[in-house]
Amino acid sequence: xxxxxxxxxxxxxxxxxxxxxxxxxxxxxxxxxxxxxxxxxxxxxxxxxxxxxxxxxxxxxxxxxxxxxxxxxxxxxxxxxxxxxxxxxxxxxxxxxxxxxxxxxxxxxxxxxxxxxxxxxxxxxxxxxxxxxxxxxxxxxxxxxxxxxxxxxxxxxxxxxxxxxxxxxxxxxxxxxxxxxxxxxxxxxxxxxxxxxxxxxxxxxxxxxxxxxxxxxxxxxxxxxxxxxxxxxxxxxxxxxxxxxxxxxxxxxxxxxxxxxxxxxxxxxxxxxxxxxxxxxxxxxxxxxxxxxxxxxxxxxxxxxxxxxxxxxxxxxxxxxxxxxxxxxxxxxxxxxxxxxxxxxxxxxxxxxxxxxxxxxxxxxxxxxxxxx
Amino acid sequence: xxxxxxxxxxxxxxxxxxxxxxxxxxxxxxxxxxxxxxxxxxxxxxxxxxxxxxxxxxxxxxxxxxxxxxxxxxxxxxxxxxxxxxxxxxxxxxxxxxxxxxxxxxxxxxxxxxxxxxxxxxxxxxxxxxxxxxxxxxxxxxxxxxxxxxxxxxxxxxxxxxxxxxxxxxxxxxxxxxxxxxxxxxxxxxxxxxxxxxxxxxxxxxxxxxxxxxxxxxxxxxxxxxxxxxxxxxxxxxxxxxxxxxxxxxxxxxxxxxxxxxxxxxxxxxxxxxxxxxxxxxxxxxxxxxxxxxxxxxxxxxxxxxxxxxxxxxxxx
Numbered sequence: 001x002x003x004x005x006x007x008x009x010x011x012x013x014x015x016x017x018x019x020x021x022x023x024x025x026x027x028x029x030x031x032x033x034x035x036x037x038x039x040x041x042x043x044x045x046x047x048x049x050x051x052x053x054x055x056x057x058x059x060x061x062x063x064x065x066x067x068x069x070x071x072x073x074x075x076x077x078x079x080x081x082x083x084x085x086x087x088x089x090x091x092x093x094x095x096x097x098x099x100x101x102x103x104x105x106x107x108x109x110x111x112x113x114x115x116x117x118x119x120x121x122x123x124x125x126x127x128x129x130x131x132x133x134x135x136x137x138x139x140x141x142x143x144x145x146x147x148x149x150x151x152x153x154x155x156x157x158x159x160x161x162x163x164x165x166x167x168x169x170x171x172x173x174x175x176x177x178x179x180x181x182x183x184x185x186x187x188x189x190x191x192x193x194x195x196x197x198x199x200x201x202x203x204x205x206x207x208x209x210x211x212x213x214x215x216x217x218x219x220x221x222x223x224x225x226x227x228x229x230x231x232x233x234x235x236x237x238x239x240x241x242x243x244x245x246x247x248x249x250x251x252x253x254x255x256x257x258x259x260x261x262x263x264x265x266x267x268x269x270x271x272x273x274x275x276x277x278x279x280x281x282x283x284x285x286x287x288x289x290x291x292x293x294x295x296x297x298x299x300x301x302x303x304x305x306x307x308x309x310x311x312x313x314x315x316x317x318x319x320x321x322x323x324x325x326x327x328x329x330x331x332x333x334x335x336x337x338x339x340x341x342x343x344x345x346x347x348x349x350x351x352x353x354x355x356x357x358x359x360x361x362x363x364x365x366x367x368x369x370x371x372x373x
Numbered sequence: 374x375x376x377x378x379x380x381x382x383x384x385x386x387x388x389x390x391x392x393x394x395x396x397x398x399x400x401x402x403x404x405x406x407x408x409x410x411x412x413x414x415x416x417x418x419x420x421x422x423x424x425x426x427x428x429x430x431x432x433x434x435x436x437x438x439x440x441x442x443x444x445x446x447x448x449x450x451x452x453x454x455x456x457x458x459x460x461x462x463x464x465x466x467x468x469x470x471x472x473x474x475x476x477x478x479x480x481x482x483x484x485x486x487x488x489x490x491x492x493x494x495x496x497x498x499x500x501x502x503x504x505x506x507x508x509x510x511x512x513x514x515x516x517x518x519x520x521x522x523x524x525x526x527x528x529x530x531x532x533x534x535x536x537x538x539x540x541x542x543x544x545x546x547x548x549x550x551x552x553x554x555x556x557x558x559x560x561x562x563x564x565x566x567x568x569x570x571x572x573x574x575x576x577x578x579x580x581x582x583x584x585x586x587x588x589x590x591x592x593x594x595x596x597x598x599x600x601x602x603x604x605x606x607x608x609x610x611x612x613x614x615x616x617x618x619x620x621x622x623x624x625x626x627x628x629x630x631x632x633x634x635x636x637x638x639x640x641x642x643x644x645x646x647x648x649x650x651x652x653x654x655x656x657x658x659x660x661x662x663x664x665x666x667x668x669x670x671x672x673x674x675x676x677x678x679x680x681x682x683x684x685x686x687x688x689x690x
Contacts, residue, residue, distance in 0.1 A: 010477035018465045208459035212522075214427040216478045217451035371446070372428050 007218030011226025015200075019230050029196055030238055033188040037181075037242055040188070041250050044180040044307065048134040053077040054098040056089045059108040067120065067146075068102065076138040089123070099125045100135050115154075170255075170338045177250040182333035183306035185242045186326050189265075190272050190300055193235045197276030198289040200227055201368075206285060211372065220365045228273050228361075235269040236262070246337075255340035264336065264350055268329040271357035275325075278364040300326035328352045378403045378438060378530055378561040379424060385432035386419050393419040395584040396433065401563060401577065403529075406556050408575030409565045410677065416584045417565040418458055421532050424563070425455045438529050451479055454523035454531040458538070460515050464508035468499055468518055471507055472525065479526035486525075493521040497551065513544025520551065530561045537566060549574055569674045580677050583688075587680045595676045600683060605645050606630065608671050611652060612638040613664035622659040623652065640669065 019026065053071065057064050072079045080098060083089045092098045103121040111118040122139045126132040148160055171178040204210040213223065243261070246252045254261065275296060283289035300306070303313065303321035310321050321327045332349040335341035379401040386394040394416040401407040411417050422428035424437050426446035435442040440449045462471045472493070476486040494500055497517040502510060507518060516536055523531060533552075537545045549571070552562055556576075564575065572578050572592070579589035588595060595601065602608065613619050620639050624632050628644035649666040656664045671679075 006480060007478050010474055013477060014463060014466065014470075014474045017470060018463060021465050208457055208461040209463060211422075211427060211457050211459075212455065212461040213478070215425050215450060215453060215455040216475075217480065218478055370427070370450075372422060 003222075004219055005222045005225065007216065007222035008226045011218070011223055012229055015226060015230040019234065026234075029192055029234060030241075033192045033238055033242065034245065036188045036191070037184055037245055038249065040184040041177055041181050041246075044176065044184070048131050049075055050078040051076060051099040051131065051135055052080040052097060053100045053102060054081050054083055054089065054092050055079065056083045056086065056101065056103045058106040059104045061109040063109045063112060064104045067104065067142075070142055070146075071102065071139065074138050074142065076134060093123060093125060096125070099131060100139070170340075175252075178252050178338055179334075180307075181246045181250045181252050182337050183304075183330045185239070185246065186268070186304065186330045186333060187297075187301055187306055188242065189235065189239055189269060190326055191297055192238060193231065193269055193272040194276040194279070194293045194296060195290070196231050196234075197227065197273045198279040198283065198293045199276075199286055200231075201277065201280035202283050202286050202289045214370055214372065220368050220370065224277055224361065224365050224368065227277060228270070231273050232266070232269060235273065236266060239265045239269065252337065254337050256336035256342075260343065260346075261333070261336050264329065264332045264346075264353070267350060267353045267357060268325055268332075271325045271353055271360055274357055274360035274364055278360055278367065281364050281367045300324050303327070304330055306330055325353050325356050328356075376403050377401065377436075379407070379436070379563060381424070381433060381435035383433035384420070384423060384430050384435050386416075386423060386428065387431045392584050394423070394430075397581070397586045398433075399579055399586060399589045401561060403561055404556060404559050405576040406552060406562045406564065406574070408572050408578045409563065409581060410567060410569075410572050410578060410673075411565075411581035412567065415581045417581060418534050420581070421455075421534050421563070421565065425453055425532055426450060451526060452528055452530070454526070454528035456516070456519045456523050456531070456533045456536055458534040460519065462507050462515070462519055462522060464506065467504055467506055468510070469503040471518060471522055475522040476525045481525060489525050489527070493524055496524075496554070497521045511544075512540040513547065516540060516544070516548055517551070520548075524555075524560075528560070530563065531555065533562065533564045535565055535567075537568065537571065569672070569677075572673045578673060580680065582681050582684055585684075587684055588676070592673055595673065596671045598676065598680075601671050601676045601679050606642055607645050608669050608675070609641050609643060609649075609652070609666055610635070610638050610669045611641070611656075611664055611666050613656060613661050615661055618659060619656055619661050619664070622655055622661070626651070626655055640672075640675070642675075 055068050057068070068079060071077045077100060083092060083101075086103070089101050089103065093101055101123040103123070105119060105121075108118050108120065120143065122136075124132045124135045124139075152158070152160065168174055201210070204213070240262075243254070247254060276293065279289055279292045279296070283292055299320055302308070303310070303317050304324050304326040305321065306326070310318055310327070313321070328349040332346050332353075335346045335349070377400040379399075381400075382398045383396045384394060384398070385392065385396050397416075397420060409417055409420070419428065423430045424435060424442060426437075426440075426442050426449040430443060437449060438452045440452060442449055463474065466474060472490050473486075476489060481489060494503070497520060499514070499517060499521060502514060502518075507515065510518060520531075520533075520536075537548055540548070552564070553574075556562055564571070566572065575592070577589070577591055578595065580587045588598070611619065611623070616634055616637060616639055620632055620634055623629050623639070623641060626643075626647070628647045630642045630644070632639055632641035652666050653664050656662075
């Protein structure tokens with residue numbers, strides 16, 4: 001009779017009915033993550049393509065036109081028009097009509113033919129550093145290649161002295177969705193799960209039903225597990241849906257083991273639901289629970305490596321990232337989904353999440369008082 | 374002296390500097406209907422919560438159903454039934470599901486759960502509403518459901534915190550009929566209320582005022598308290614025309630200690646040497662004829678008003 005889990009099945013029975021009977025709550029739990037996922041997945045794309053390029057060609061020769069065409073052929077740039085003065089060129093950049101401008105001086109072809117260094121100016125809008133960097137790299141590589149080919153033909157050698165043969169692994173096309181979408185799943189799952197359980201005990205406290213539970217022989221473990229389990233099922237369903245969207249809509253293939261992926265997700269979701277319950281034991285009302293959840297969610301967005309690489313962060317943010325379950329989950333997802341990692345290569349991420357989940361759950365059970373304050 | 378089911382000694386609860394329950398002692402014997410009265414905020418709910426083992430007392434001792442509430446609160450769980458002041462069932466669940474849930478919560482399963490459910494459904498006449506969501510029940514039916522849920526595990530004691538607040542008179546009467554039925558089955562009932570007529574229905578009453586227990590006992594004993602009915606005085610009811618005018622008249626008479634209007638009549642406490650004839654004469658002089666004077670016993674309201682006034686004057690003195 002004195003089982004440590006007494007009351008578990010009762011709470012489970014009740015929670016399932018409550019959750020499934022209220023379509024609005026269920027809708028607000030399932031729908032926003034899907035929208036967030038799609039929105040984030042499309043918005044967080046730093047593949048720089050078709051940057052508007054304007055040209056101020058003072059040379060107007062076949063060689064100068066060839067240069068413009070080669071830049072356009074990279075697909076990084078898109079030729080949007082020609083200007084006739086440096087003032088016009090500067091104005092177009094300021095207005096944001098063009099991200100890059102190419103100025104070819106009148107003596108370009110003459111210098112080229114005479115074997116002198118021909119000068120070409122490229123102006124790049126640096127307001128967005130990612131875009132600027134890629135534009136710069138593309139422009140540099142084109143001109144370097146041209147120079148190299150000219151030098152080679154002059155020296156009589158047929159091949160360059162050193163040739164680099166890069167091979168990009170795991171995401172050969174270097175598509176942004178492959179990098180961002182798994183991270184989005186981590187963050188979106190965190191938002192949905194933390195809020196769901198953070199509200200659940202607080203709502204009972206506000207409605208007075210908690211008092212009724214306290215006079216019953218219900219145990220703390222029974223209560224917490226009963227509260228957690230239905231949300232675990234919902235969150236797993238949601239996660240499978242999100243992986244599906246990732247796979248079909250964003251065309252990100254899962255190269256590793258799907259079983260490992262689901263086990264990792266289960267551990268992660270358990271840790272977050274426990275975090276929500278922990279908030280629930282502290283918060284006095286739903287407003288407080290909401291704010292506390294936000295405080296927990298924001299660092300996960302910034303310091304988990306979801307958008308910004310953690311390696312370049314100041315140590316304090318790196319340290320914050322190290323205590324967030326989301327950090328480990330995102331690493332795990334990228335390992336399994338993109339790199340097809342095997343168990344020995346990611347087990348430590350799983351272990352950290354298991355420990356975090358166990359600590360969070362134990363804390364919420366121990367923190368919960370079977371008395372009123 | 375029958376066995377005491379609830380017993381407390383100097384039970385005290387302080388929230389910071391505020392004392393919500395101040396050294397309260399009383400005992401309740403098996404099968405009685407114990408009514409705890411007092412104004413809002415006097416500490417009734419706090420007292421109940423302590424006796425149910427969900428609020429830690431600051432001082433004092435209490436035993437409920439043979440369990441020490443302070444040291445073994447866990448053993449108490451499952452031995453008491455509790456209906457809190459706020460409706461505290463699940464709105465999303467139907468009547469039937471609420472019963473199922475509370476039954477399981479108290480560890481009932483299978484045939485035993487089914488049997489208890491049937492018994493309580495029959496007792497509270499909830500048959501017609503089994504499939505209805507709790508949110509859609511009216512106040513009286515909600516209270517019946519709450520009571521059924523609180524009784525599933527057959528507790529020897531049932532605590533009811535203002536069970537009749539905000540429900541209609543018919544439902545109120547029916548709820549009391551239910552309470553009498555439970556009492557006849559040997560269940561001890563501890564009820565808080567601020568309706569005086571409900572106090573009259575209790576076998577024992579206690580009055581709590583500003584966190585202190587002012588009085589406790591059987592209604593008849595309370596009526597005969599010397600503070601309520603001082604020797605050499607009597608309580609009278611005078612029925613007459615223009616009762617408010619009459620009230621002013623009798624209040625001016627020497628020997629009338631207090632007088633108050635009760636509908637078509639007035640109740641007064643007067644020295645015993647004032648005869649019925651004295652009152653009729655005084656009223657006739659004020660132009661009020663055919664006054665009917667008769668002696669009455671003090672009501673519980675009289676008891677509480679007298680004792681509260683005395684308490685207040687002692688506090689301010």
